[in-house]
Amino acid sequence: TTMTAAEIKEELLKKYPPKVARKRAKQIMINEALENETPEITANVRTIPGIITMRGCTYAGCKGVIMGPTRDIVNITHGPIGCGFYSWLTRRNQTDAYAPDAANYMTYCFSTDMQDKDIIFGGEKKLEAAIQEAYDLFHPKGICVFATCPVGLIGDDIHAVAAKMKAKFGDCNVFAFSCEGYKGVSQSAGHHIANNQVFKHLVGLDDQGKPGKYRINLLGEYNIGGDGFEIDRILNKCGVTNIATFSGNSTYDQFASSHTADLNAVMCHRSINYVADMLETKYGIPWVKVNFIGANAAAKSLRKIASYFGDQELIDRVEEVIAEEMPAVRAVAEEVRPRTEGKTAMLFVGGSRAHHYQELFKELGMKTISAGYEFAHRDDYEGRQVIPELKVDADSRNIEELEVSPDERLFRPRKSQEELRALESSGLKFKDYDGLIPDMERGAVVIDDLNQYEAEKLVELLKPDIFCAGIKEKFSIQKLGVPMKQLHSYDSGGPYAGFRGAINFYREIDRLVNSRVWGYLKAPWQENPELSATYVWE
Numbered sequence: 071t072t073m074t075a076a077e078i079k080e081e082l083l084k085k086y087p088p089k090v091a092r093k094r095a096k097q098i099m100i101n102e103a104l105e106n107e108t109p110e111i112t113a114n115v116r117t118i119p120g121i122i123t124m125r126g127c128t129y130a131g132c133k134g135v136i137m138g139p140t141r142d143i144v145n146i147t148h149g150p151i152g153c154g155f156y157s158w159l160t161r162r163n164q165t166d167a168y169a170p171d172a173a174n175y176m177t178y179c180f181s182t183d184m185q186d187k188d189i190i191f192g193g194e195k196k197l198e199a200a201i202q203e204a205y206d207l208f209h210p211k212g213i214c215v216f217a218t219c220p221v222g223l224i225g226d227d228i229h230a231v232a233a234k235m236k237a238k239f240g241d242c243n244v245f246a247f248s249c250e251g252y253k254g255v256s257q258s259a260g261h262h263i264a265n266n267q268v269f270k271h272l273v274g275l276d277d278q279g280k281p282g283k284y285r286i287n288l289l290g291e292y293n294i295g296g297d298g299f300e301i302d303r304i305l306n307k308c309g310v311t312n313i314a315t316f317s318g319n320s321t322y323d324q325f326a327s328s329h330t331a332d333l334n335a336v337m338c339h340r341s342i343n344y345v346a347d348m349l350e351t352k353y354g355i356p357w358v359k360v361n362f363i364g365a366n367a368a369a370k371s372l373r374k375i376a377s378y379f380g381d382q383e384l385i386d387r388v389e390e391v392i393a394e395e396m397p398a399v400r401a402v403a404e405e406v407r408p409r410t411e412g413k414t415a416m417l418f419v420g421g422s423r424a425h426h427y428q429e430l431f432k433e434l435g436m437k438t439i440s441a442g443y444e445f446a447h448r449d450d451y452e453g454r455q456v457i458p459e460l461k462v463d464a465d466s467r468n469i470e471e472l473e474v475s476p477d478e479r480l481f482r483p484r485k486s487q488e489e490l491r492a493l494e495s496s497g498l499k500f501k502d503y504d505g506l507i508p509d510m511e512r513g514a515v516v517i518d519d520l521n522q523y524e525a526e527k528l529v530e531l532l533k534p535d536i537f538c539a540g541i542k543e544k545f546s547i548q549k550l551g552v553p554m555k556q557l558h559s560y561d562s563g564g565p566y567a568g569f570r571g572a573i574n575f576y577r578e579i580d581r582l583v584n585s586r587v588w589g590y591l592k593a594p595w596q597e598n599p600e601l602s603a604t605y606v607w608e
């Protein structure tokens with residue numbers, strides 16, 4: 071295209087009423103970073119009513135995203151059946167209990183299935199009965215209850231019901247989440263609510279933990295398309311023990327013993343930073359940012375973990391693993407690159423993938439010309455280091471007091487944040503995570519909370535070779551004749567994390583951007599507007 075980024079922005083805003091245009095203008099940014107300065111973008115604000123946003127709700131963020139991928143907690147949705155049904159494995163979070171008799175409730179959908187009369191007379195009794203029924207059937211270690219919009223509106227006290235049932239059972243941890251869909255401005259509020267409750271009711275209950283020389287938690291990895299399985303394979307190979315994954319294919323016991331780990335490796339910062347911070351404050355476990363999306367990024371993350379522990383043995387082992395895995399990755403990259411080099415991509419996904427997946431496209435020689443998050447906060451755009459004083463959300467510490475553990479016996483000596491900073495002279499940034507904006511090319515268009523109208527307009531104007539977003543965007547983009555890849559559910563593909571994941575992704579993108587089918591996608595009336603039909607009555 072011959073349009074400048076400024077003209078594109080103008081074009082996107084042209085149709086809006088002045089007030090809407092003014093608001094949206096702050097969420098559309100041309101990446102023209104001045105020296106040492108990252109331009110500001112407005113994020114984490116309410117979607118303007120009337121706009122068809124790509125975002126989800128607070129319940130989706132809490133139940134669907136954070137707790138849904140846990141396999142042996144019974145997750146009961148207190149609400150009408152749709153909320154439970156549509157948050158049931160649609161995210162393609164995979165599960166494996168590794169033993170035929172091990173508890174795995176992920177294949178079930180639990181809901182109180184509220185009816186009109188429950189809305190009018192209250193649903194607490196129905197919830198109590200549902201918790202009892204789940205307990206009698208499965209005897210799970212934990213039962214979690216999730217509020218939906220109507221539950222908040224009628225004021226059912228789900229926490230009181232949960233506490234009552236917990237006391238009654240004695241051997242089952244029951245707790246609830248006030249994650250009504252209407253709260254907050256996006257699913258981000260749901261992550262926060264989930265993080266707080268898991269930390270308050272579950273983390274720290276079991277001091278046992280798995281043995282291992284290098285023990286980490288993997289935070290913010292949800293095993294979509296089996297990503298977590300691939301990361302676990304790599305960590306195992308390196309001799310790194312994963313105590314708990316928050317929360318892909320995780321278990322009750324993993325959460326309960328997660329405070330025994332030595333290090334937290336944070337994959338999706340947006341959804342789990344609250345747990346990372348609380349584990350650090352209360353148990354002194356530092357966190358480092360990792361990214362296993364992209365083969366180079368995965369290698370870098372492994373090196374980061376190894377240099378945190380600092381043992382030569384681990385450092386050498388990690389290099390061996392990288393050397394073993396990389397040739398297969400490089401071979402496929404070299405094979406497809408002549409066909410993908412120079413092509414363009416647009417990425418509009420959630421709160422971390424719009425950034426993480428740019429690494430994979432880079433490895434294909436492809437350029438991300440426009441990208442943005444649905445609901446990330448400014449720190450995810452800019453990178454923590456560029457915000458002098460990161461403002462912690464007002465309610466992020468609302469889990470009463472975080473008493474600091476006086477008992478250090480469990481734990482091996484951990485590095486302080488100062489020591490981590492000192493280590494950064496080795497070239498690896500530990501604490502700081504890079505932001506989307508500093509990582510993108512100058513002139514790229516960064517858009518927060520992209521909507522249906524702007525997505526179509528953007529595709530018409532810039533004609534990318536591939537557009538990446540979710541199911542709501544998929545078909546309207548395809549109808550414009552542009553290949554579309556879902557970076558939430560991966561359509562039916564994946565894993566895309568780690569080394570094997572990179573190979574899967576390279577092949578898939580090669581197929582998509584080089585398919586000739588898109589050129590044929592013209593409706594008859596687009597080619598021949600005169601086309602008319604006559605209705606014949608027989």
Ligand code: CFN
Nearest residue numbers: 135292338341419420421422423558
């Ligand atoms: S798996 Fe994660 S990686 S948790 Fe988050 S911010 Fe969603 S469900 Mo969809 S794919 Fe997406 Fe991220 Fe973290 Fe997934 S980019 S929107 S809430 N997300």
Ligand code: HCA
Nearest residue numbers: 126130160161540541542558
């Ligand atoms: C959610 C879940 C979602 C939706 C994906 C999509 C996911 O936001 O509630 O729009 O395709 O990854 O499943 O983000």
